[in-house]
Amino acid sequence: MSVTFKALENILDHYPPSSEHLISALQDVQAKFSYIPLEAMTAVCDHLGVPLSRGWAVVTFYKAFSLEPKGEHDVAVCLGTACHVRGGRNVYDKFRRDLGIAGPEGTTRDLKFSLRQVRCLGCCSMAPVAQMDEEIHGNLSQRKAGQLLRMYRKR
Amino acid sequence: MQITSIDDLQRAKGAGLAQLYPDKPKILVGMATCGLAAGAQRVYDLLQKKVQQAPWDGVVEKTGCIGFCYKEPLVDIIIPGKPRITYQEMTPEVAESLWEELAAGRIPEARVMARLDVDDMILNGGPRRLFKGKLTGFLAKAPRYEDLDFFKLQRHIAMRNCGFIDPDNLLHYVARGGYFALYTALTAMTPEEVIEAVTTAGLRGRGGGGFPTGVKWASCRKAQGRPKYVLCNADEGDPGAYMDRSLIEGDPHSILEGLLIGAYAIGSSEGYIYVRAEYPLAVKTLQRAILAAREAGLLGQNILGTGFSFDLKLNLGGGAFVCGESTALMASIEGKPGEPRAKYVHTADKGLWNRPSNLNNVETWANVPVIIAKGADWYRDIGTEGSKGTKIFSLVGQVKNVGLVEVPMGVTIKDLVMRVGGGVPENREFKAIQIGGPSGGCIPKQHWDLPIDFDSLREAGAIMGSGGLIVMDNSTCMVDVAKFFLDFLIDESCGKCIPCRLGLKRMRELLEEFSTGKGSLADLDELESLSEAVKDGSLCALGGSAPNPVLTTLRYFRDEYEAHILDHKCPAAVCKELITYTINQELCNGCTACAQECPQGAITGSKKKPHTLNTSQCIKCGACFEVCKFEAVTVA
Numbered sequence: 001m002s003v004t005f006k007a008l009e010n011i012l013d014h015y016p017p018s019s020e021h022l023i024s025a026l027q028d029v030q031a032k033f034s035y036i037p038l039e040a041m042t043a044v045c046d047h048l049g050v051p052l053s054r055g056w057a058v059v060t061f062y063k064a065f066s067l068e069p070k071g072e073h074d075v076a077v078c079l080g081t082a083c084h085v086r087g088g089r090n091v092y093d094k095f096r097r098d099l100g101i102a103g104p105e106g107t108t109r110d111l112k113f114s115l116r117q118v119r120c121l122g123c124c125s126m127a128p129v130a131q132m133d134e135e136i137h138g139n140l141s142q143r144k145a146g147q148l149l150r151m152y153r154k155r
Numbered sequence: 156m157q158i159t160s161i162d163d164l165q166r167a168k169g170a171g172l173a174q175l176y177p178d179k180p181k182i183l184v185g186m187a188t189c190g191l192a193a194g195a196q197r198v199y200d201l202l203q204k205k206v207q208q209a210p211w212d213g214v215v216e217k218t219g220c221i222g223f224c225y226k227e228p229l230v231d232i233i234i235p236g237k238p239r240i241t242y243q244e245m246t247p248e249v250a251e252s253l254w255e256e257l258a259a260g261r262i263p264e265a266r267v268m269a270r271l272d273v274d275d276m277i278l279n280g281g282p283r284r285l286f287k288g289k290l291t292g293f294l295a296k297a298p299r300y301e302d303l304d305f306f307k308l309q310r311h312i313a314m315r316n317c318g319f320i321d322p323d324n325l326l327h328y329v330a331r332g333g334y335f336a337l338y339t340a341l342t343a344m345t346p347e348e349v350i351e352a353v354t355t356a357g358l359r360g361r362g363g364g365g366f367p368t369g370v371k372w373a374s375c376r377k378a379q380g381r382p383k384y385v386l387c388n389a390d391e392g393d394p395g396a397y398m399d400r401s402l403i404e405g406d407p408h409s410i411l412e413g414l415l416i417g418a419y420a421i422g423s424s425e426g427y428i429y430v431r432a433e434y435p436l437a438v439k440t441l442q443r444a445i446l447a448a449r450e451a452g453l454l455g456q457n458i459l460g461t462g463f464s465f466d467l468k469l470n471l472g473g474g475a476f477v478c479g480e481s482t483a484l485m486a487s488i489e490g491k492p493g494e495p496r497a498k499y500v501h502t503a504d505k506g507l508w509n510r511p512s513n514l515n516n517v518e519t520w521a522n523v524p525v526i527i528a529k530g531a532d533w534y535r536d537i538g539t540e541g542s543k544g545t546k547i548f549s550l551v552g553q554v555k556n557v558g559l560v561e562v563p564m565g566v567t568i569k570d571l572v573m574r575v576g577g578g579v580p581e582n583r584e585f586k587a588i589q590i591g592g593p594s595g596g597c598i599p600k601q602h603w604d605l606p607i608d609f610d611s612l613r614e615a616g617a618i619m620g621s622g623g624l625i626v627m628d629n630s631t632c633m634v635d636v637a638k639f640f641l642d643f644l645i646d647e648s649c650g651k652c653i654p655c656r657l658g659l660k661r662m663r664e665l666l667e668e669f670s671t672g673k674g675s676l677a678d679l680d681e682l683e684s685l686s687e688a689v690k691d692g693s694l695c696a697l698g699g700s701a702p703n704p705v706l707t708t709l710r711y712f713r714d715e716y717e718a719h720i721l722d723h724k725c726p727a728a729v730c731k732e733l734i735t736y737t738i739n740q741e742l743c744n745g746c747t748a749c750a751q752e753c754p755q756g757a758i759t760g761s762k763k764k765p766h767t768l769n770t771s772q773c774i775k776c777g778a779c780f781e782v783c784k785f786e787a788v789t790v791a
């Protein structure tokens with residue numbers, strides 16, 4: 001999605017020009033574009049009257065923000081303690097191998113999937129779990145992880 | 156419905172009770188995140204469709220999680236004059252036949268988990284018996300809730316409404332005695348008396364520290380400056396803990412009522428709830444609850460006609476563990492990076508926007524209305540000498556009955572794991588529990604008679620934390636666990652102070668050496684002394700408690716560290732550098748499952764003949780081990 005003034009105005013209209021709304025406004029930007037485009041960050045900071053450096057500080061501090069565009073499907077693999085002791089690490093490595101992502105997190109070249117780690121989705125009873133977009137899948141094994149990816153590729 | 160006086164509240168209670176126990180059958184579907192993850196949405200949709208299509212006089216409603224996460228999705232049937240029956244492991248197909256039986260006037264018998272004869276209703280005049288006379292047939296034989304091992308030791312106080320009410324229905328909450336405690340506090344007690352009650356009750360913070368709640372409130376009340384803020388910490392970051400999510404999703408108004416009472420006691424008219432954005436359902440439930448309370452007049456000006464005014468804002472976290480720390484949380488609400496500050500000036504004096512602020516955790520707030528309604532002495536009777544009341548634990552990991560359990564303080568580890576939890580699955584051996592999240596520690600089997608309360612856990616080197624209790628068996632490597640927590644903490648360290656930022660990294664390097672079979676015994680000493688330095692030198696509790704997982708594993712499982720260093724062996728067969736996978740030629744029947752799954756093509760062999768694994772190609776992903784049904788793949 002391209003960054004338009006209209007889209008940004010729709011977000012900024014909700015916020016009075018005060019620095020306390022920086023995180024909330026950026027969260028809206030993230031939700032809208034699935035990343036924080038530089039133009040949007042500048043607009044948010046200008047609107048709220050905070051220096052751009054504060055925007056950078058916040059965006060790079062919190063995990064919820066990304067400076068890179070995200071893939072079509074968000075794959076969040078839980079590496080909380082319960083998932084860890086039930087083999088979550090191996091499941092996560094399987095996702096990485098199948099998606100061909102070199103680093104710990106990243107987006108596939110075709111922008112189809114973004115893989116990230118998350119520390120506890122609060123579904124420990126079904127460990128190991130992963131969240132694909134909005135849906136949570138529990139009791140995963142490496143084989144089930146492979147099946148999930150094949151299923152989402154077709155979507 | 157406007158609730159602006161005690162009469163309104165009574166009327167709302169009557170209306171709510173008529174909905175909770177209507178004079179027609181009612182089906183309840185557990186729709187918290189754990190239920191949804193297990194497929195509750197499809198069950199709910201199907202039942203709703205059925206009810207709308209057929210001329211059947213009954214209702215289908217959603218509810219929160221009663222704690223039996225391992226039996227999800229759960230469905231309850233409430234028929235007038237009958238015990239409430241809980242059905243487990245529901246699927247749309249089973250739900251369909253369940254509904255058909257019910258529509259035909261029969262009580263379904265398949266997948267019954269338990270029956271509930273008496274609804275405790277602790278805040279609404281006491282127990283409500285759901286039927287009269289004697290039970291017959293299968294109902295008489297169905298186990299009662301209190302007969303189930305999982306439930307025997309439990310006592311639901313904070314979770315009093317979870318699984319009983321529709322969290323989005325304010326009337327349901329009022330029907331079970333909700334907001335009456337607020338009325339009592341506002342009309343029959345002075346703020347000082349409220350604080351006194353909370354202090355006498357012995358309520359201690361449920362978020363981790365265990366600081367006496369009443370003392371905290373008193374110092375904030377005394378502090379100079381206005382406005383004052385009350386805050387709710389719903390940034391549940393401990394991996395393996397999800398009681399706050401469940402409380403919010405199951406009973407959000409109990410938290411709002413707690414905050415209102417706290418605000419009155421402290422003298423505040425504004426509050427914030429800081430909630431984790433990773434919990435979308437909890438966020439939505441809170442938004443709806445705040446809106447409903449505001450519309451009813453329970454938030455805003457002149458609440459219940461008493462002249463007391465209070466309102467709330469909801470703030471979404473940005474996904475930083477450190478924001479669970481009070482000063483970091485406040486910085487985050489102000490729109491800044493969540494970096495903690497040194498607390499030589501307490502947040503009770505100068506907190507959010509440099510004003511007096513009082514922060515408590517979700518579970519703490521949910522306990523407050525009970526203390527006011529039932530009295531401090533009632534609450535004091537539960538628990539141990541120094542730790543009063545109950546605590547919710549998320550009993551997870553290598554344990555049979557996985558779920559949320561609320562037990563009186565002082566229950567032993569053994570009882571919690573073996574009785575409530577039903578022990579370790581697949582006849583493996585219980586090894587340790589990890590409690591308190593990344594700030595807590597591992598407590599081994601030889602200490603399993605330890606009563607779980609704030610003080611005895613601290614003595615054992617762990618902390619209560621928010622109540623994540625992860626059970627570990629002999630397939631868990633303690634060096635790996637220590638490494639896991641350090642990874643987490645390095646990731647989440649805000650980087651402001653050096654002991655935490657660099658100390659943890661160096662500790663991680665040492666652990667990496669051990670887990671690859673390198674290092675020396677002298678390194679163990681370095682790890683220990685470095686741990687102490689990080690503990691003493693860090694600015695906030697994150698760094699101050701970060702070495703706990705390392706220190707406790709060193710204290711209780713030193714032999715396991717030594718096995719890595721001296722024998723180059725990982726006894727639990729976890730550390731990848733030290734293990735090898737092999738295929739037992741006698742057990743392998745050549746089913747080819749492993750060969751198909753191996754990403755390296757390292758497994759070869761013809762059909763129905765024993766396979767072999769080429770270890771030089773093996774990346775030790777464990778895929779073959781997972782798929783083998785004949786235990787032919789071994790790891791050592």
